[in-house]
Amino acid sequence: MTMATCGTVTALTLGLPASCAVPEAKGALPKGVFVAKAPASAKTKQHLAHDVARIVMLALLRPANTGLEAGTRIPEVLVMGLELADGTHEAPQDVVGLIAAQRKSGMLFACTRTHPDLGDQVAFAVRRALPGRAGHTPTYHVYVTDWQPAADAHLTIAGTTMDALFDSLCSQVILGTPDAENLDERIARAQRITQLEADIAKLTADHQRAKNPQVRNQAYAKLHKAKQELEALQSA
Structure with a gap:
């Protein structure tokens, strides 16, 4: 099977199991689908149209292909590739937020760019609710890592459930560690x-x-x- 690719990044280069990789034929997603039903500002639509060259689903992590138990909050985790257009230097946080808000699934984004001096690079991004009081409407924030060489961009599969897996992925992006214990407090x-x-x-x-x-x-x-x-x- 030929895997979906975003720049030089695949599920395998990110350290994910081959069982979770999305085939190339099913990976590419049309940008228009993300503004067809969800409200988006003119600025976000502009970023989606001009700053993102391609959107690719690189991996789909489920209990069946990870060996993890089902979660109560997160049914599955999607790893999405955002290939930035030439001349775009920063990950479009509003586009990440727009896409991630449309599914109950957990989503992690691998944003890719080619730097003229540093070569292929990756920045990871997640959308997560800010720590808040129970019963209150959650406020979400998009967290983005620094850029790193694509060859060094790796994710760790940790936890025993899909909920714990997504928390671990969020911790890797936000805090730089797969340890998800007391994550909101940290x-x-x-x-x-x-x-x-x-x-x-x-x-x-x-x-x-x-x-x-x-x-x-x-x-x-x-x-x-x-x-x-x-x-x-x-x-x-």
């Missing part, structure tokens, strides 16, 4: 650390610029508090 902590680091940089600049003693003291107090919280999170 994501929230990582996001808070990122926010605190940005706040500290701004408060440091504010403190250095301040000439009024009162303003300077206020900036220092906020800076000290932020540094204490950051230190506590990083040592937890």
